[in-house]
Amino acid sequence: MHPILSIGNLQCRYGEQVVIESVSFALQEGEIACLLGPSGCGKTTLLHAIAGFQPVTEGSIQLSGEVISSPEIQVPAERRKIGVVFQDYALFPHLTVEQNIAFGIQSMPKSERQSRTQSLLQLVRLEGFGQQYPHQLSGGQQQRVALARALAPRPKLLLLDEPFSNLDTELRRSLASEVRRILKQTGTSALLVTHDRNEAFVAADKLGVMGEGQLLQWDTPEQVYQAPANADVARLTGSGNLLTGVVTDNRLVQTPMGLMNTTENTLQPGTRVKVFVRSGGIEIGEHEYAVPVLIAERDFLGEQCLYQLTLTDGQTVEASLPAQPELSSGVSVPARVTRALVFPA
Numbered sequence: 142m143h144p145i146l147s148i149g150n151l152q153c154r155y156g157e158q159v160v161i162e163s164v165s166f167a168l169q170e171g172e173i174a175c176l177l178g179p180s181g182c183g184k185t186t187l188l189h190a191i192a193g194f195q196p197v198t199e200g201s202i203q204l205s206g207e208v209i210s211s212p213e214i215q216v217p218a219e220r221r222k223i224g225v226v227f228q229d230y231a232l233f234p235h236l237t238v239e240q241n242i243a244f245g246i247q248s249m250p251k252s253e254r255q256s257r258t259q260s261l262l263q264l265v266r267l268e269g270f271g272q273q274y275p276h277q278l279s280g281g282q283q284q285r286v287a288l289a290r291a292l293a294p295r296p297k298l299l300l301l302d303e304p305f306s307n308l309d310t311e312l313r314r315s316l317a318s319e320v321r322r323i324l325k326q327t328g329t330s331a332l333l334v335t336h337d338r339n340e341a342f343v344a345a346d347k348l349g350v351m352g353e354g355q356l357l358q359w360d361t362p363e364q365v366y367q368a369p370a371n372a373d374v375a376r377l378t379g380s381g382n383l384l385t386g387v388v389t390d391n392r393l394v395q396t397p398m399g400l401m402n403t404t405e406n407t408l409q410p411g412t413r414v415k416v417f418v419r420s421g422g423i424e425i426g427e428h429e430y431a432v433p434v435l436i437a438e439r440d441f442l443g444e445q446c447l448y449q450l451t452l453t454d455g456q457t458v459e460a461s462l463p464a465q466p467e468l469s470s471g472v473s474v475p476a477r478v479t480r481a482l483v484f485p486a
């Protein structure tokens with residue numbers, strides 16, 4: 142069976158500027174994928190190419206095995222059976238919630254249309270809101286209407302472009318999980334674009350990390366987090382610190398934050414490496430590998446505190462540790478790295 146979406150060696154350009162280069166991945170039927178990447182890396186361009194709003198200059202996009210985009214073929218957007226949910230909801234302000242949801246299914250017989258609209262209202266938990274107008278709803282409710290409207294014609298694939306970015310952080314995460322429930326319940330294959338890793342982790346079966354027009358890694362969120370392909374992916378998938386280091390004779394890594402173990406055992410002694418230490422991979426306390434650090438700043442966050450630790454070479458690293466009153470700014474303590482990701486420099 143063909144994947145629902147298959148992207149092969151894709152390139153997109155704006156004039157001479159290449160903004161998508163050699164991107165390949167496949168999305169299986171019913172899967173939810175998230176494309177995560179910093180602003181300007183080409184996420185929206187890629188989504189637009191899949192939707193049919195953006196021509197491709199090399200490679201191809203296939204939907205259920207049929208080429209819908211290539212340098213020679215460009216199936217019009219309205220014939221792709223692809224739904225799109227935009228960042229700004231794009232609801233029709235003069236139509237009620239029900240009318241918005243039913244907008245794309247006008248060709249259905251009336252009774253079928255009405256029952257589909259009602260079941261979608263139920264699916265997005267907005268029963269009772271059918272007669273309201275978009276401006277009477279909260280941002281999160283409006284985005285759920287936009288989702289119901291996009292799902293109404295039963296698209297083969299749903300694209301979501303930064304769908305939660307207008308909402309506050311707390312709501313973003315709960316809506317990401319709500320959208321995942323809705324997509325799974327309807328068996329909808331979807332590709333969601335975001336620059337918020339928490340949103341991507343919550344929603345995705347597959348995570349695609351992008352940087353400067355290229356797909357840096359495509360895997361499950363767990364795999365990407367635990368085994369990032371390179372230091373850029375590590376940085377994009379979790380806060381932390383990038384240090385430089387050298388592999389020692391006994392296969393440890395020497396860094397400005399002391400010695401640390403590595404699971405990367407193919408590196409020869411003397412190799413220069415990049416070391417990414419997540420904020421949770423630092424421990425305070427005596428240990429043979431510990432080095433003295435100065436607590437430069439301490440932000441109390443409840444269960445955890447976020448510390449800025451100054452190393453003897455002047456660098457500052459960020460550490461997330463359980464709140465302890467004795468660890469306050471200005472205090473010098475021993476600290477070490479307990480977990481690190483090591484990459485060739």
Ligand SMILES: Nc1ncnc2c1ncn2[C@@H]1O[C@H](COP(=O)(O)OP(=O)(O)OP(=O)(O)O)[C@@H](O)[C@H]1O
Pocket residue numbers: 155160178179180181182183184185186187336
């Ligand atoms: N219409 C356009 N004409 C020319 N260049 C464009 C156009 N749209 C985007 N670009 C450029 O293409 C690159 C990728 O932009 P794109 O919007 O796809 O990135 P993005 O990852 O979605 O960013 P953001 O998260 O900020 O929306 C950027 O360098 C951008 O300046």
